[in-house]
Amino acid sequence: MLLAEEVRPRIATAGMTAYYGPVPGVKNVSLAFAPNQVHALIGPSGCGKSTFLRSLNRLHEETPGARVTGLVSLDGEDVYGSRVDLRRLRRRVGMVFQKPTPFPTMSIYDNVAAGLRLDGRVPRAVLNHAVERALTVAALWAEVKDRLHTSATALSGGQQQRLCIARTIAPEPEVILLDEPTASLDPQGTQRIEELLFNLKERFTIIIVTHNMQQAARVSDTTSFFYLGELIETGVTRQIFTAPKETRTEAYITGRFG
Amino acid sequence: MRKEFRRWKSRVMVALLVVATVLAVAPLVLILGTLIVKGAGSIDLGFFTRLPVPAGESGGGVAHAIVGTLLIVGAGCLIGLPIGIGAGIFAAEWPGSIVAKTTRFIADVLNGTPSIVVGVFAWTWIVARQKHFSGLAGSAALAVIMIPMVMRTTEEMVKLVPHSLREAALALGYSRWRTSLGIVVRTCLPGIVTGSLLAVARVAGETAPLLFTALGSQYMSRDLQQPMAALPLVVFTYASGPYDDWHRLAWATALVLIIVVFVLSLAARIATRRRFDAPR
Amino acid sequence: MTVPTAPSASTPAAALQGAAAGDRIFRALLTLAALAIPVLLGFLVYELVQGSELAIQRYGFRFLTTSTWDPVTDEFGALPLIFGTLLSSFLALLIAVPLSLGVAIFITEFAPSAIRRPIAFIVELLAAIPSVVYGLWGIFVLIPFLRTTVFTFLKGTFGFLPFFQGPVYGQSMLAAGIILAIMVMPYIMSVTREVLAVVPASQREAAMALGATRWEAAWTAVVPYARSGIVGAVILGLGRALGETMAVTMLIGNRHEIAASLFAPGYTMAAAIANEFSEASTDMHLAALSYVALVLFGVTVIVNALARVLIWRVSKGRQSGGAGL
Numbered sequence: 001m002l003l004a005e006e007v008r009p010r011i012a013t014a015g016m017t018a019y020y021g022p023v024p025g026v027k028n029v030s031l032a033f034a035p036n037q038v039h040a041l042i043g044p045s046g047c048g049k050s051t052f053l054r055s056l057n058r059l060h061e062e063t064p065g066a067r068v069t070g071l072v073s074l075d076g077e078d079v080y081g082s083r084v085d086l087r088r089l090r091r092r093v094g095m096v097f098q099k100p101t102p103f104p105t106m107s108i109y110d111n112v113a114a115g116l117r118l119d120g121r122v123p124r125a126v127l128n129h130a131v132e133r134a135l136t137v138a139a140l141w142a143e144v145k146d147r148l149h150t151s152a153t154a155l156s157g158g159q160q161q162r163l164c165i166a167r168t169i170a171p172e173p174e175v176i177l178l179d180e181p182t183a184s185l186d187p188q189g190t191q192r193i194e195e196l197l198f199n200l201k202e203r204f205t206i207i208i209v210t211h212n213m214q215q216a217a218r219v220s221d222t223t224s225f226f227y228l229g230e231l232i233e234t235g236v237t238r239q240i241f242t243a244p245k246e247t248r249t250e251a252y253i254t255g256r257f258g
Numbered sequence: 259m260r261k262e263f264r265r266w267k268s269r270v271m272v273a274l275l276v277v278a279t280v281l282a283v284a285p286l287v288l289i290l291g292t293l294i295v296k297g298a299g300s301i302d303l304g305f306f307t308r309l310p311v312p313a314g315e316s317g318g319g320v321a322h323a324i325v326g327t328l329l330i331v332g333a334g335c336l337i338g339l340p341i342g343i344g345a346g347i348f349a350a351e352w353p354g355s356i357v358a359k360t361t362r363f364i365a366d367v368l369n370g371t372p373s374i375v376v377g378v379f380a381w382t383w384i385v386a387r388q389k390h391f392s393g394l395a396g397s398a399a400l401a402v403i404m405i406p407m408v409m410r411t412t413e414e415m416v417k418l419v420p421h422s423l424r425e426a427a428l429a430l431g432y433s434r435w436r437t438s439l440g441i442v443v444r445t446c447l448p449g450i451v452t453g454s455l456l457a458v459a460r461v462a463g464e465t466a467p468l469l470f471t472a473l474g475s476q477y478m479s480r481d482l483q484q485p486m487a488a489l490p491l492v493v494f495t496y497a498s499g500p501y502d503d504w505h506r507l508a509w510a511t512a513l514v515l516i517i518v519v520f521v522l523s524l525a526a527r528i529a530t531r532r533r534f535d536a537p538r
Numbered sequence: 539m540t541v542p543t544a545p546s547a548s549t550p551a552a553a554l555q556g557a558a559a560g561d562r563i564f565r566a567l568l569t570l571a572a573l574a575i576p577v578l579l580g581f582l583v584y585e586l587v588q589g590s591e592l593a594i595q596r597y598g599f600r601f602l603t604t605s606t607w608d609p610v611t612d613e614f615g616a617l618p619l620i621f622g623t624l625l626s627s628f629l630a631l632l633i634a635v636p637l638s639l640g641v642a643i644f645i646t647e648f649a650p651s652a653i654r655r656p657i658a659f660i661v662e663l664l665a666a667i668p669s670v671v672y673g674l675w676g677i678f679v680l681i682p683f684l685r686t687t688v689f690t691f692l693k694g695t696f697g698f699l700p701f702f703q704g705p706v707y708g709q710s711m712l713a714a715g716i717i718l719a720i721m722v723m724p725y726i727m728s729v730t731r732e733v734l735a736v737v738p739a740s741q742r743e744a745a746m747a748l749g750a751t752r753w754e755a756a757w758t759a760v761v762p763y764a765r766s767g768i769v770g771a772v773i774l775g776l777g778r779a780l781g782e783t784m785a786v787t788m789l790i791g792n793r794h795e796i797a798a799s800l801f802a803p804g805y806t807m808a809a810a811i812a813n814e815f816s817e818a819s820t821d822m823h824l825a826a827l828s829y830v831a832l833v834l835f836g837v838t839v840i841v842n843a844l845a846r847v848l849i850w851r852v853s854k855g856r857q858s859g860g861a862g863l
Contacts, residue, residue, distance in 0.1 A: 059429055064354060077554050085556030091431040092554075101426035105444045115430045167430065177429075268753035272648055278640025279649075279657060282727065285720045286664050289675050296678075344571025351568070361572045364579045370842030371835060372781020374808045375586070378815065378831040382585040391816075402578060409575065435564030463668025466783040466808070470816040490670045494784060497674045505678065512671045523666050 008076075010035040010205040011056060011093070011175050016070035018048070018055045020063065025051040028070070029231045031224060033175075038197055038206045040220035040237065042213060044252065048229040049209045053177050056207070057093040058086055074175070087118070094168035095177040099184050100160030102152035102167075109148040111163055115171035130170055138166035139196055158189025165196065169204065176200065178208040182215065194219050213253055217241050225249045290516075297513030300506050305514075310476050316503040320511050322478045326487040330396045330472055331462050333482055338401030339408060339454055346412025346450075351438055353417075362413070365406035376402050377467035385471055393479070393486035396472030400461040407460065411453025415446040452526040459522035463515055465490035489515045586835060589828035592821055601829055607794040607810075609819070614826035616833065618794045622711065622804035623834070626786060627779035629715025629800070630722055635772055637719070638727035639761075646734040647742075647756040658731065665724035673788030676717045681708040681789065684716070689801060704799040709791035712800035717785045722775040729774055733767030733852050734760060770848030777841040781834060783808040807834045 009032035018026040026048040033039050041049040054060040055068045058079065072079040079089060094115075102111050112131045116122055122130075131148070135141040140162040144155070152163055161181060168176055178197075182190040197219045200206055210216050216223050217237060224234035225246070233240065233249045244250045308319035345365070349358040380399035385391055419442045427437040443450070468474070474491040475484075489511055496508035587594075593601060593614065604615025641661060645654050685708045696702045737760050745759035746752070761768070791803020792813055807830045818824045 057429060059425060062425065062428060074554065079554065081554065083555045085554060085558060086428075087431045087433050087558065088554050088556055090429055095426075095429035097422060097426060097429075099422055101420075101422045103423065103427070103441055103445070105441075105447075114427075114432075118431055118436070164426070171431065264754070265751060268751035271753045271757070272644075275640045275644040275648060278637045279644050282637050282641045282723060283657065283660050286660050286667075288679070289667065289671070292675060292679050293671070341571045341574050344568050345575055348568035348572040352565075357569060357572050361575045364576045366846060367839055367842065368575065368579055368582075370777050370781075370838050371582075372783065372808055372838055374781065374783040374811050375831045375835045375838075376582075378589070378811060378828060379582045379585050381815065382589045382828070383581070386589075402582070405575060405578070409572075433558050434561040436560075438564065459666060463666075463670070465668065465670040466812055469812055473816065490668055490784075493668075493670045493674055494788070497670075497677055497788065508674055509678075512674050515668060516671055519666055519668060520663070523663070 007034050009033055011072070011074050011207075013052075013056075014071040014073075016052075016055060016068060016072055018051050018060050018068045019066060020051075021065040025229055026055065026226075027229045031231060031234060033205055033207055034222075035174075035205045036201055036203075037221040038201050038208060038219050040216035040223045041207065041209045041226060042211070042216050042223060042252075043226035043232075045211060047226040049226045050179055051229075052226065053095075053179055053207060053209050056175070056177060057090050057095055058084075059090075059095065091115070091118075091171055092173050093175045093177060094171070094173035095179065096161070096164050096168050096181045098180040100157060100164050102155070102160050102163055104151070104153050106152060107149045108144050108152050108155070108163060111152045112166045112170050114167060118171075131166075134166040134170035135163075137169055137196075137199065138162045139192060140166055156189075158185050158192060161185060161189065161193060162196070165193070165200075169200070173204065175205045175207065178206065180209055180211060183211070190215075213241075225252060227252070293509065293513045293516060296506075297509035297511075300510035301513065305507075305510055309478055310507075313499070313501060313504070318503075318507070320487075320489065320492055320507065320514075322475065323487040323489045323492040323511065324514075325478060325480065326393065326472070326475070327462065327489045329480065329482060330393050330468070330486060330488055331400060331458060333394060333397035334400035334404060334461060335454075335458060337397060338404035338457070341401075342405040342408025342457070343412050343450060343454070345405070345409040346453075347416055347438060347443060349409065349413040350416035351442075361409070365409050368402070368406040369410070372466075373399075373403055373464055374466040374469075377469060377471060380467060380471045391471060391473035391485040393472045393482040393484065396468045396486065396488070397482065399467035399471050400464060403461050403464065403467065404457045407457045408453055411456070412450050415449030415453065416442060418449065419445050448529045452529045455522050455526035455529065459519045459526065462522065463490055463519050465494050469494075489518075583835075586828060586832040590825050590832050592825035593829040594825075596822070597829075601826070602833065605794070605796065607826075609814075609823045612820055612822045614822065616807070616826070616830055618796050619805055619807045619810050619830060620833070621796050622790065623780055623806040623808070625711060625804065626714045626718055626790065626806055627776055629712065630718035630779045631772060631776060633716065633719035634723040634726055634775060638723045638771075638775075639730060639768065641723075641727050642730035642734055643756055643761065645731055647752065647760065658728070661724050661727050663724075664720065665728075669721070669782060669784035670788075672717055672721055672785035676713065676785055676789045680717060681713055684708070684713055693801070700798040701800045704797070704801055706801045707791060707803060709789055709803055710801045711790060711797070711804040714786045714790035714804070714806070715800070717789050718779045718782055721782060721785060722778045725778050726771045726775040729771035729849065730764075730768050733764040733771065733849065736767075736852065737763045764852060766848045767852030770845045770850075770852070773841055773845035773848065777838050777845060780841065781808055781838050783812050787812045807831075 012032035014030045016029050017024050029052060041053065043049050051060060056072060060066050060068060068080060074092060103114060106114065109131055112134050113127050116127060116130055132141060140159060143159060155163060182193050197206060220237045222235065223237040223240040225232045227248055233244060233246045241253055244253065305319040306324065307321050309322050311318035345361055349362055352358050376399050380395050384395035384398055423445060424437055424442055427441040468488050468491055472488055473485040474495060475487045479486050492511045493508050493515065496504040601616050602620060603617055605617045606613045606615045645657055649657065685706055689706045692702045693706060741759045741763050742755045745755035786806050787809040790806060790809055792805055792809060793803040794805050811827050811831055815827050818827060
């Protein structure tokens with residue numbers, strides 16, 4: 001396997017199971033994600049890939065009755081340790097959702113600055129710089145620089161999603177989780193986000209859940225295939241798509257189910 | 259033949275529905291009309307700035323009752339709104355908890371409790387212990403009426419905020435309380451304001467819970483520890499009295515009261531019309 | 539597959555650790571606010587029971603069935619109050635139910651869409667008018683009107699019935715019933731409108747397809763479908779009427795008597811408390827009034843609970859509503 005043998009993983013799981021009440025949504029998954037790469041999680045809907053993703057920043061447990069067993073580690077530290085501060089964890093593991101979620105009461109500027117402001121007072125100049133930088137990286141700066149202080153809800157869906165990416169990267173996390181970030185966007189919006197991912201991996205470790213196999217093939221370095229809550233196969237993207245070892249993986253990528 | 263009869267009967271029934279609707283709408287028109295005809299003429303500057311004159315003399319105003327209502331309702335809000343809003347947020351944030359379920363049920367029970375019963379409660383609770391009537395006891399009674407109303411509307415409003423917003427905030431590293439207040443409550447604030455305004459509009463016109471708490475007074479009082487006048491109490495006292503001039507003031511006061519209540523209700527409606535834009 | 543290193547002594551810094559005290563304080567504060575409501579109710583019941591203890595000890599349930607109410611001899615029985623409360627509320631429902639049902643059906647089934655909202659808005663504004671304003675209007679407008687027209691008509695036409703005999707005072711059981719009807723109508727109307735709106739359009743269309751007129755469709759298909767919700771709305775209105783105080787106090791005449799005639803003055807539980815509580819001079823008088831408050835509270839709790847259950851059944855049926863066909 002490519003990842004952990006070569007470099008120490010940024011984030012990894014070992015024997016991780018995520019439950020909804022008594023029902024496991026993800027069963028006994030061990031996966032490691034190397035830094036500065038794009039990792040895709042694929043599989044038919046309901047296969048547990050989103051649940052797996054949400055377990056990494058402990059958002060899964062916000063669902064009533066949900067819990068996680070097994071190990072998740074970030075830079076070697078136990079994410080589910082008893083004294084872990086969720087705020088710190090989530091500062092380091094950012095997340096972008098399927099539907100754009102700009103904070104409706106905040107301006108564009110305030111949305112991007114929201115994460116930074118959690119640390120208390122930040123000098124205005126520092127904030128300005130960080131907001132511009134994040135918006136630039138998210139390829140939104142040119143479109144909104146003249147209306148930074150207008151409502152974020154007036155933006156188009158694709159712009160809102162890029163705004164959410166800017167908001168996520170502004171506090172400089174180490175890992176970015178993306179849960180089907182282009183599912184609600186048109187092809188043009190989708191293309192812009194995909195281009196973005198390519199640039200983002202220089203600075204971040206990216207894990208993206210997608211049900212679009214072409215997207216996984218285009219943007220990712222590694223791909224993991226989930227089916228019925230289990231991790232079936234993981235490997236370098238090209239190998240997964242050209243020479244899968246498992247018959248179920250092959251069946252899925254050739255479109256025989258899912 | 260039979261079909262003719264059925265068609266004819268249907269027409270009569272629909273006509274009766276129209277009659278019912280006219281009858282139902284009529285009281286509002288009649289009441290507002292009478293209030294304006296009988297009350298508007300007596301409303302001048304003196305009405306708002308002067309105190310009552312001795313019975314039998316004409317003139318005088320209700321300045322004491324305006325101040326009294328403001329203070330009693332204001333203090334009632336200070337007690338009732340934080341508790342009601344807090345309980346509402348709790349019930350929406352931890353909807354399945356035993357505390358939330360119990361509170362929700364009991365709030366519905368309290369919501370149906372007659373306000374006169376709340377008045378008796380406030381009397382035994384505060385007046386009987388302090389051994390004197392006070393505006394504050396009235397405020398407490400109004401707060402007891404407001405709390406369950408505000409709780410239920412707040413809960414409904416908080417529940418309207420999409421779950422995705424809460425998750426987005428948590429995922430960004432917001433703590434739970436910051437997510438609740440800074441994102442969720444902030445987003446549905448117009449709705450919470452509406453609920454609060456409606457509750458204020460409701461208690462501002464309440465008379466029964468003030469009868470033996472704030473009691474009423476002929477004098478200007480700014481001390482919540484003392485008996486205090488209030489607009490609804492003035493309407494009641496003057497309406498039941500024998501003097502024409504009292505009746506005149508009762509009409510004028512009722513008109514002012516109803517304007518206050520309607521303005522509050524309308525403000526509430528406007529606040530929700532500007533509903534927050536849910537993210538697309 | 540490499541197993542990630544578990545946190546161990548070798549982990550350089552516990553970079554993820556920390557405490558979130560703010561969350562605990564936040565939850566504690568909100569829990570306190572939420573708990574305040576049950577505590578308040580418990581306290582209310584406790585205070586009412588404490589306050590009425592003297593009367594409960596002396597009379598027990600006999601309090602509810604005896605008719606003497608004499609503060610001078612310190613003798614109290616609440617039957618006339620209970621009778622008056624039930625009768626005035628019954629009269630109110632008798633008038634308000636057909637009217638509000640008619641308005642609700644008219645608005646949901648027949649009214650042009652342009653006037654639906656205005657009508658609903660106007661009727662609901664009635665609910666915002668303070669009770670004391672109804673009382674004022676009742677004393678000076680409604681009663682003079684009733685005395686010269688409706689009451690004389692009833693007496694002249696139906697005077698052979700015991701309900702419409704005796705002198706016409708104006709302030710009377712019937713006047714209280716009429717003002718109560720106006721006051722509870724908005725509540726019944728708006729809840730009825732909500733439950734009618736929930737009835738699936740297929741109900742109506744099925745009836746019309748069978749050749750029913752629009753009225754027949756509304757009356758035979760839509761209304762029965764929402765029946766338990768409408769009953770709930772009526773009971774909710776009953777709960778309001780039972781506890782309504784000021785307008786009734788001002789119009790009912792305030793006499794501790796049970797009279798057959800609706801023209802005679804009467805009394806209700808709420809009105810008796812409103813009138814006598816601040817003037818009660820003996821402990822027993824206070825305790826008796828407090829006992830009345832306790833009974834009134836108990837009755838409204840039961841009535842409201844019943845209404846909630848019925849309305850809840852209809853709105854619960856909303857999800858499976860289509861399957862009912």
